[in-house]
Amino acid sequence: MRILSPALSLITSAPFAKGNQARPAAVDDGPVTHTSFDHQPTASQSQLPKLLSIAFPLGLLLIGVASARTTPTAPPVLPSPSGQYGLPFAAPPGPDTWLLGQFYGNTTFAYKERATQYQYGQGLHFGLDFTAACGTPVVAISDGVVSEVDGPHGAAPHNLVIDHPDGLSSLYGHLLQKATVKVGQRVRRGEVVAVSGDSQLSCVSEPHLHLEIRDHSHLKLFNPVGYLNADWAALSLVDPDVDGPAFEQSLDRPGTWQFLDDQPPVRIGGSFLNAYPRAWPPLAPGTPALSGKR
């Protein structure tokens, strides 16, 4: 799925490059946030009081341990992908509901757009796209707390970030309208949190959801494919956005980054990963001026 408006993405991506944009405080809570959340996912509402009596002292203990151990700062150990998250839609995929869009990573389209709309993501498509009609309900892929509604992390016109207790965040982009959930609100996996839109605001040209998996610092982005539990082979059979080679090949190492699930993480502001001196397939040329017509 394409975002062809470089201006739009430059604006939304600019904070990454400048590195001076204030982030919501919740994002920086680090160990405290993690620890207090570690006990939440299994607690249903009715069990909460009982569990809290156990979890709360344990949580305090862990906060103490974490604080002592992490002074001044130790990067949290992020979870490995193991299919631990759900899909961002409740309905099953299909020709009437939703399908895949542009893959994460070293795509042929990202190669073409590496110096424009993907320049702050090391030239790669740093999210995974899902083709869906405007207005399709979007659900949280895992339990967490809403950390941004229309925050500074791109994917206009509206986006939503949910911080998960495992150290990762999910970003839902190109939403049709401002999400109705509030910053600080706890959400459950599968809970409707937004509705999908179109990166080009037409609901005709590029209706899709852009999903990113980030660390809480918003400096690193990861391939959602390993984290989301889905039949990727089946979904990619009928991807309406992919015709022909899915990934660009470097002629120096043509076997690198050619699979849905072996794409590299992206460091915001890092150097291009796909500035291949010799690439395959070649980009289609621009249309020459009409003056050249016979």
Next chain:
Amino acid sequence: MRAKGGWLFTSLFLGALVCGSSLATPYTVQKGDTLYRLARSVGLSVTQLQVLNGLTGVDVKVGQVLELPSVPGSPPQAQPQGAPSGPIPSARTTVQVSRPGCCVNAQWTPDSMQLSVLNRPPGGAVGLYRLPADGSSPDGVFSRAPALLSPDGAYAIEPLGPSSATAQRLSDNARAPVPTSGGSAFWSPAGQLAWATYGNANRDDWIPLTVFVTSPFTAGAAVQRLPTVYGGRLIGWLNATTVLLTGHLNRTDTRRAVMKVDVPSKTVQVLARGNWLSGVQVSPDGQRVVYRVTLDTPGLNGMFVVDTATRTVVPLPLFGSARWQDAGHLLVIPFEPGQDSQRLAQLDVMSGAVVTLLSLQDKVVHDDWQVSPDGRRAVYLSQTDRALHVLSLPVSEVSPLLPEPTQTAPPVLQNPPSTAPAPAPLNPPLTAPPPVPVLPPAPTTP
């Protein structure tokens, strides 16, 4: 996972063969048989057949019993009457033809015997390599520098720059410059080259697509500019004088279209419409095009075949990834998420009948599969080991494996969805439409 040595690779094959040995059939060697011929008849290399049978030499004797994997429709030779000892259709036969992770986007050679892949083996040069479809050379053999080859193997383009490339006629190694990068370029069987160029727009569905056509090896041939459409792609050639596009005929059209363009007259004709057109594939004879419509208004979505002459659209009883096996049959991997394995079905586009040919016992990675030109094999990129595998396909005359209850498609003749504007030719030709080959009878309502 990448096999480092020959031993490991051989053992992978051995494992595959042992696992599959219950699918093998005893075969009694007949007069005139050779190990080479028997191996070829079942899509194996001599080495593989030796491994399967514990042979060390290549000599076989009349009356000797060998285990042969079954290949439907390909008995090694005529069997004596009443002696059904030859291979019979039993189950899938697959051969790993590449190293795991080595190669993607394999293309069949015109003789259906080899696969062409872009590769750079350790210490080797980057280029197109040939992988024998019998798995006998998983490292491949260097064939040439990276190039875009025509389906018949007669022509190639080597990219030089953003809008320059060298066209090559391989029969006499003639060379000619062409003003394209080689990206989104397609050779016609007659040696004409068509390529897509793109303009700018602030919406993807408005991006102007202008196709150019030239005959690089015809002296004085001009570069022809075809009418511009919007937000689409060049699919390829329907026949020697017609190209196939997708996109909006007019920028403001609500739906995308599958369109054919007659190159001499530059006449554009809409064949079918739908939003999110994908999976567009031209039949080997150019008479039909299969395509998917997805995420349009419910009721309009699905997989369809359109007749390129009559513009009759027929909905198909399957939805998935389709390739043409021959002019009348599609092979389809149905979209059935959550299954342990994908299956391969064959669809008769005239009758709508569907049969399941085989279970892959595997899954195809991101839709990377192709049917050989002779329709007897398919190559796919395996989710299990990331290697290329070749499947032997039952041919049409043979009873299918694992027959399922035949579903009969309602072969209802249907015009393009009624809510879509009726397909109207752009600038309808004043005279007769461009010549098209004689058509087989169109599917009819019983």
